[in-house]
Amino acid sequence: MSILKELQQIIDPEHILIDEALKKHTYTQLGGRADFFVTPSTVEEVQEIIRFANKSAIPFTLLGNGSNVIIRDGGIRGIVLSLKKFKGIRRDGEKVVAESGARIIDTSRFALEERLSGLEFACGIPGSVGGALYMNAGAYGGEVKDCLESALVVDAGGEVHRMPAEAFDLDYRTSNIAAKGYIVLEATFHLTEGDYDEIKAVMDDLTYMRESKQPLEYPSCGSVFKRPPGYFAGKLIQDSHLQGKGVGGAEVSTKHAGFIVNKNNATATEYISVIEMVQREVKAKFDVELEREVRILGED
Known part of the structure; x- marks a missing residue:
């Protein structure tokens, strides 16, 4: 049986896209195509897709909301799994439980409306909840590990586990989620009761700083390094002196040097070339190795 027919036995055929342009699913608006782009809507479907990919030795890639990833121009072979349908957010006492595909920004705003404090730092982070855990996302002095209590994950064998925050080895912009082969389904954040106006004031200040300093007018992957x-x-x-310098349609932002923007229909190859140029120049001038924060997926 073909891959398509097998997938159609697992999820609704309308949730399977063939030869899908991945540039439509990334903040940089870069990247080639996915052989199969699937958007399951239940935990059981996620489990079955993982088991099918394992059994059939089909390449398998999880894609969040594409805010901190660059997909190469050759695209991604096999199955690309998106959890964008997993976007529920709910309150449980002084906790907020958010599904993997929910935006961490929306989770922060939900906490505000519930008068819960602890997620203010996330009010400007564009990634999904799953992606935020994957990289222990942070901003303005806060990070996911400060308030994460636990997460529900599917392991590489398709089994579901509830795991405490300590199990993910969260550190500066890193975790063990990829190394362990986990797929995050939902996260539970332990917050504290707070005053609505005070929480909102902090979020307003952080939003102003973000909008005034970051080049939000162009597609980008956010902070690159x-x-x-x-x-x-x-x-x-x-x-x-690299601001404004670039390759093709990609260049180092003149507004914030830590950002590389897709200013004029750049290719992924051009964008990656700018990253490598920045790394070379900074190494040559300051003898400092810049390590990428953004992930690069796919093939040339």
Whole structure:
């Protein structure tokens, strides 16, 4: 039986896209095509897709909402799984439970409406909840590990587990989620009761700082590099006089040196070339290795 027919036995055929352009699913608006782009709507469907891919030795890639990823121009072979239908958010006492495909921004806003404090830092992070756990997303002094209590995951064998936050080895922009082969289904955040106006004031301040400093007018993957010990990546790039420099339609932002923008229909190859140029120049000038925060997937 063909891959398509097998997938149609698992999920609604309307939720299977063939030869789907992945640039439609990334914030950079870059990338080639997926052989099969599937959007399950139940945990059982996710489990069955994983088991089918394992049994048939079909390449399998999880894609969040595409905010912190670059997909190469050759696209991704096999099955690309999107959990964008998993976007529920609910309150449980002083906890907020958010499904993997929900935006972490929306989770932060939900907490505000429920007068719960602890997720204010996430009010400007564009990624999904699953992606936020994957990279221990953070901003303005806060990060996911500060308030994550537990997460529901599917393992590489298709089994579901509820795991405490400590199990994910959350550290600066990293976790063990990829190494363990986990797929996050939902996250539980332990927050505290707070005052609506005070929570909103903090979020308003952070939103203003984000909108005034970041080049939100162009497609980008957000902050490209991790903060090197003892330095700030953006300052190193700025002092290397790289702002405005680029390759093809991609360039280092003139508004925030830590961002690379798709200014004029760039290709993924051009975007990645700018990343590599920045790494070379900063290394040559300051002898500092810039490590990518953004993930690169797919083939040339």
